[in-house]
Amino acid sequence: MAVVAVNTEIEKEARAHQDNLTKPRGALGRLEDIACWFASRQGKLLPDPLLPHIAVFAGDHGVCEEGISAYPSVVTGEMVKNFARGGAAINVLARQCGATLAIIDVGVMSDLSGFEGITHKKFGSGTANLLREAAMPQNQCAAAIEAGRSEAKAAIAAGANLLIAGDMGIGNTTASASIICRLTGTTPEAVVGFGTGVDENGRSLKVDVVRRALERISGKADELVLQEVGGLEIAAMAGFYLQAAESGIPIVIDGFIASAAALAARVIEPQVTNWMLASHISHENGHALALEALGLSPLINFEMRLGEGSGAALVVPLLQSAIALHSQMATFASAGVTDKDG
Numbered sequence: 001m002a003v004v005a006v007n008t009e010i011e012k013e014a015r016a017h018q019d020n021l022t023k024p025r026g027a028l029g030r031l032e033d034i035a036c037w038f039a040s041r042q043g044k045l046l047p048d049p050l051l052p053h054i055a056v057f058a059g060d061h062g063v064c065e066e067g068i069s070a071y072p073s074v075v076t077g078e079m080v081k082n083f084a085r086g087g088a089a090i091n092v093l094a095r096q097c098g099a100t101l102a103i104i105d106v107g108v109m110s111d112l113s114g115f116e117g118i119t120h121k122k123f124g125s126g127t128a129n130l131l132r133e134a135a136m137p138q139n140q141c142a143a144a145i146e147a148g149r150s151e152a153k154a155a156i157a158a159g160a161n162l163l164i165a166g167d168m169g170i171g172n173t174t175a176s177a178s179i180i181c182r183l184t185g186t187t188p189e190a191v192v193g194f195g196t197g198v199d200e201n202g203r204s205l206k207v208d209v210v211r212r213a214l215e216r217i218s219g220k221a222d223e224l225v226l227q228e229v230g231g232l233e234i235a236a237m238a239g240f241y242l243q244a245a246e247s248g249i250p251i252v253i254d255g256f257i258a259s260a261a262a263l264a265a266r267v268i269e270p271q272v273t274n275w276m277l278a279s280h281i282s283h284e285n286g287h288a289l290a291l292e293a294l295g296l297s298p299l300i301n302f303e304m305r306l307g308e309g310s311g312a313a314l315v316v317p318l319l320q321s322a323i324a325l326h327s328q329m330a331t332f333a334s335a336g337v338t339d340k341d342g
């Protein structure tokens with residue numbers, strides 16, 4: 001299916017509406033742009049309030065055996081249980097912004113079957129080591145993308161009009177860095193960061209792992225990037241974004257991992273970024289560069305480096321404010337306020 005076209009006519013009308021509101025033109029800065037962005041995506045001059053849904057996809061990474069994370073793989077499954085019980089950062093932020101939250105196991109190493117509060121769609125017990133071989137077979141990658149799509153479809157059917165994908169997967173900054181390097185043509189030195197908190201030696205090791213993984217796949221097509229150096233959760237996130245854009249539903253991108261998934265989705269469907277807003281700039285080294293490649297401009301820089309969809313959830317109230325201002329402010333005419341030109 002194709003990505004839905006953006007309604008540029010409504011965008012122009014929304015701009016004109018902003019200029020009639022009782023404030024100096026442009027005085028609300030990016031809040032004005034955001035309101036017009038939603039008007040054109042919803043096809044409504046006065047956009048509806050946002051009903052956000054967050055889907056956190058979880059999967060493990062075989063590349064952890066190279067020692068590229070400060071934490072062991074077992075933390076992925078433990079954190080999924082924490083999500084299900086409501087105790088993680090994303091649970092708090094979802095509650096703060098009134099978002100519904102789904103947790104999906106697409107490839108966690110530990111056995112989570114029977115654990116309540118989780119959607120069980122496991123396609124493998126983590127990926128293979130992307131340094132040595134393809135992270136996953138083609139059919140597994142396709143199934144993970146499809147799982148992401150079906151999560152987006154279900155959320156939209158339940159009434160969500162804003163979609164956020166979050167990630168949980170120890171080792172996934174290495175997979176994400178590999179994707180970002182490959183798809184932006186940038187060096188590992190510029191993209192690889194400290195992830196959960198490795199030291200300088202740990203980062204050098206990661207740089208080397210990513211460099212060698214890129215060498216391994218140098219002759220392969222960009223279309224294979226997810227299965228070669230991605231992750232099950234990253235593939236699901238890409239599918240989630242593709243479905244949102246094909247259903248004409250706005251997306252807020254989180255941090256480094258979400259941006260890697262967005263770049264991978266763009267290989268499959270170049271127009272997907274028309275439906276994306278960038279929330280924050282992650283502390284992870286190459287994030288700025290990934291956002292620039294996506295043509296997205298982050299709203300805030302809070303030096304966060306968490307993932308889980310946390311940065312995206314954090315900006316939802318800003319987006320809500322942008323829409324409320326646009327929809328509820330009086331115009332110069334309705335309030336009897338004299339405009340600039342008398």
Ligand SMILES: Cc1cc2ncn([C@H]3O[C@H](COP(=O)(O)O)[C@@H](O)[C@H]3O)c2cc1C
Pocket residue numbers: 068069070071075079167168169170171172173174194195196197306307308
């Ligand atoms: C307790 C804990 C909670 C997290 N929530 C998200 N991440 C984040 O950190 C991991 C990526 O970093 P690296 O590539 O260095 O392993 C991912 O699981 C990501 O979701 C977490 C990491 C930890 C340790």
Ligand SMILES: O=C(O)c1cccnc1
Pocket residue numbers: 173195196254255256257258282283284304305306307308
């Ligand atoms: O920006 C992110 O998404 C991120 C950064 C470090 C670790 N986990 C996630």
